[in-house]
Amino acid sequence: MISDFDLLDRFEDGDQGALEEIVSKYQKPIFFFILRMVWDEADAADLSQKTFINALRNIGRFDRRSNLKTWLYRIAINVCKNHFRDDPRRREVNIEGMVFADQKNPLDHIISEEERIGLSLALNHLPEKQRHTVILKVYQDLKYREIAAVTGCSEGTAKANFHFGVKKLREILTD
Amino acid sequence: MDCREVQDQLIEFYEDQLDRRDAEQIRGHLEICSLCREELSSIEKVILGLKSQRLSDPGEVFWRDFPKKVRKAFYEGGRSIRVPILLRVREGFYRTTNWLPFSKPVNAAVSIAAMVLIVVGLLFFRAGWFWMGSRGIGEEALEGYFGGTEVIVSPFAPGSLDSLSLHQLNGISRELMGWLGGMGSLGEAILKGDGFLREEGVFNQLEGLNSTELDFVYDALKTRYLKTSTSLPIPNGLRGRILC
Numbered sequence: 001m002i003s004d005f006d007l008l009d010r011f012e013d014g015d016q017g018a019l020e021e022i023v024s025k026y027q028k029p030i031f032f033f034i035l036r037m038v039w040d041e042a043d044a045a046d047l048s049q050k051t052f053i054n055a056l057r058n059i060g061r062f063d064r065r066s067n068l069k070t071w072l073y074r075i076a077i078n079v080c081k082n083h084f085r086d087d088p089r090r091r092e093v094n095i096e097g098m099v100f101a102d103q104k105n106p107l108d109h110i111i112s113e114e115e116r117i118g119l120s121l122a123l124n125h126l127p128e129k130q131r132h133t134v135i136l137k138v139y140q141d142l143k144y145r146e147i148a149a150v151t152g153c154s155e156g157t158a159k160a161n162f163h164f165g166v167k168k169l170r171e172i173l174t175d
Numbered sequence: 176m177d178c179r180e181v182q183d184q185l186i187e188f189y190e191d192q193l194d195r196r197d198a199e200q201i202r203g204h205l206e207i208c209s210l211c212r213e214e215l216s217s218i219e220k221v222i223l224g225l226k227s228q229r230l231s232d233p234g235e236v237f238w239r240d241f242p243k244k245v246r247k248a249f250y251e252g253g254r255s256i257r258v259p260i261l262l263r264v265r266e267g268f269y270r271t272t273n274w275l276p277f278s279k280p281v282n283a284a285v286s287i288a289a290m291v292l293i294v295v296g297l298l299f300f301r302a303g304w305f306w307m308g309s310r311g312i313g314e315e316a317l318e319g320y321f322g323g324t325e326v327i328v329s330p331f332a333p334g335s336l337d338s339l340s341l342h343q344l345n346g347i348s349r350e351l352m353g354w355l356g357g358m359g360s361l362g363e364a365i366l367k368g369d370g371f372l373r374e375e376g377v378f379n380q381l382e383g384l385n386s387t388e389l390d391f392v393y394d395a396l397k398t399r400y401l402k403t404s405t406s407l408p409i410p411n412g413l414r415g416r417i418l419c
Binding site: 048111116123169170173 | 244
């Protein structure tokens with residue numbers, strides 16, 4: 001399997017195919033991560049494109065001691081922040097109709113449709129760092145070490161953010 | 176271990192991230208404590224509830240084309256263009272640079288009409304700007320343009336806030352931008368929003384207004400014409416004089 005660094009070397013040598021390979025590899029996690037932040041498919045597509053372009057235009061700043069995936073998530077977060085800063089009304093999202101039950105999940109019966117929507121809304125209203133951490137942990141399956149690299153904090157803080165985020169969601173759910 | 180210690184580690188216990196000794200202690204506590212068992216069950220419910228949520232997938236066509244779009248935008252320096260909602264095509268809902276050639280005649284017609292409107296708007300904007308510039312700066316030009324008495328906030332027309340209406344402001348944004356553009360340093364300061372208005376000397380030009388009122392005017396201008404958000408309430412003194 002070709003490593004990210006090989007792809008980046010080829011990209012820096014002007015190989016356009018390498019760019020497509022990088023995007024193909026990470027498009028789904030980045031798109032769905034952004035979608036969970038902005039709750040609008042069209043915006044998520046635009047912002048995903050912006051994320052890849054920003055990342056690749058600034059690839060000289062990428063420290064190869066870290067990994068490309070966390071670098072992309074980091075840029076995605078900044079792109080989303082700018083998106084909301086440009087128009088704060090974008091935070092008023094309509095989640096209903098966007099979240100579905102995963103039919104393949106045998107544990108799906110533990111939570112009702114109403115609770116599912118409630119959870120998504122509550123997640124959306126968590127403090128920024130906690131929200132990013134919960135999304136990266138639960139949906140993107142990142143390790144605390146990786147979340148720390150994305151959000152620019154220590155591993156301990158990433159754990160604490162997840163802990164407090166889940167606790168708040170639990171309180172909301174049980175209210 | 177007491178309940179508090181156990182509850183502090185329940186998430187890590189649930190994620191199987193504790194060392195064997197700690198995990199055993201928590202397991203032992205859970206056997207005798209229904210409160211902590213309930214806590215664990217609610218944590219489980221939140222995490223599983225979140226995990227069971229699925230989002231709609233944009234589809235194979237999207238994933239196949241997206242890398243090509245990014246490559247094209249990257250190498251051609253293209254920017255993503257938001258296509259109006261009328262042009263959205265469900266299957267390929269993301270709209271970037273390649274929205275030509277048009278897939279449907281109606282899309283083409285709407286797009287061409289939009290482009291014509293944009294071009295006409297730009298030409299009109301340029302003409303208006305030039306016209307304002309040619310008439311000079313301040314009250315005289317504004318009176319001439321708006322038909323006399325309805326002068327908007329202007330340092331050259333003290334007291335004219337009587338006629339200020341946000342609806343009016345909204346309707347004449349283009350003209351006011353032209354006016355600000357021709358106003359020299361004060362106009363530039365408003366356009367840039369750099370706080371220049373807060374300097375004492377400039378405040379004095381807006382006679383009859385106190386600093387709260389000036390802040391509101393400044394913020395209203397920014398909100399309406401620079402597309403920023405406003406957080407200032409309308410000052411009491413101005414409330415009677417402004418139709419909102």
